[in-house]
Amino acid sequence: MMKEVGQYLQEKEFVDTVVIPLIPLDLSSTAKQTASMGEYILYVSAEIERQFKGRMLLLPSYSYWVGEEGAVERLQAWENQCREAGAKHVFFITSDVWWQQAYTGEGTLLWLPAVPMENFDEEMRRKVVRDSVSGLIASFTEAWT
Known part of the structure; x- marks a missing residue:
């Protein structure tokens, strides 16, 4: 998390999007x-961060x-803090x-049907995520345009 926040502070002018897993x-x-x-959403959030590094900041889970x-x-209150910080x-x-x-x-709520990950092997889990x-x-792209 420290690394991501440090990167965010250096590139704040380019990072205008915050993602918060619920x-x-x-x-x-x-x-x-x-x-x-919760486990599924954490996997998805980590993949979003991986794919959009430098464009989004993944905050700790709410x-x-x-x-x-x-x-x-x-x-x-979390959303208000994000907006006050420039998101x-x-x-x-x-x-x-x-x-x-x-x-x-005012934020965008993205709902995904939960996929039970407990019985998937690593390869299948990555594909589903x-x-x-x-x-x-x-x-994401709709919000940015």
Whole structure:
């Protein structure tokens, strides 16, 4: 993270986009499904950072408890901080369908159906993640034009 922030500070005039993964936390009977959503989004976020290095800054994950009161307001504060720091485009990536109804901010919410990664070998995981990112490229380029 230090390396990425250092690069961001040096190239801030060219990096106008922030990506924030939204990672749900849950310790109930659905914890395994929730963890799977988060794992998938983290893989996708890492690939986005790899493909768009120098154009985007991947921030640490925004973690929240499933059903957390105030999660939307807290996320809005993150978005406001990003915009105050100069980000023109703020993307949130999630597999939690709840955000489709809850989020009403100015950023772009990208929802992806979760793909359980636990039974994939490394090669299959990379292919699924690359395919997912390919589907998001249009959203990024649309925002930049």
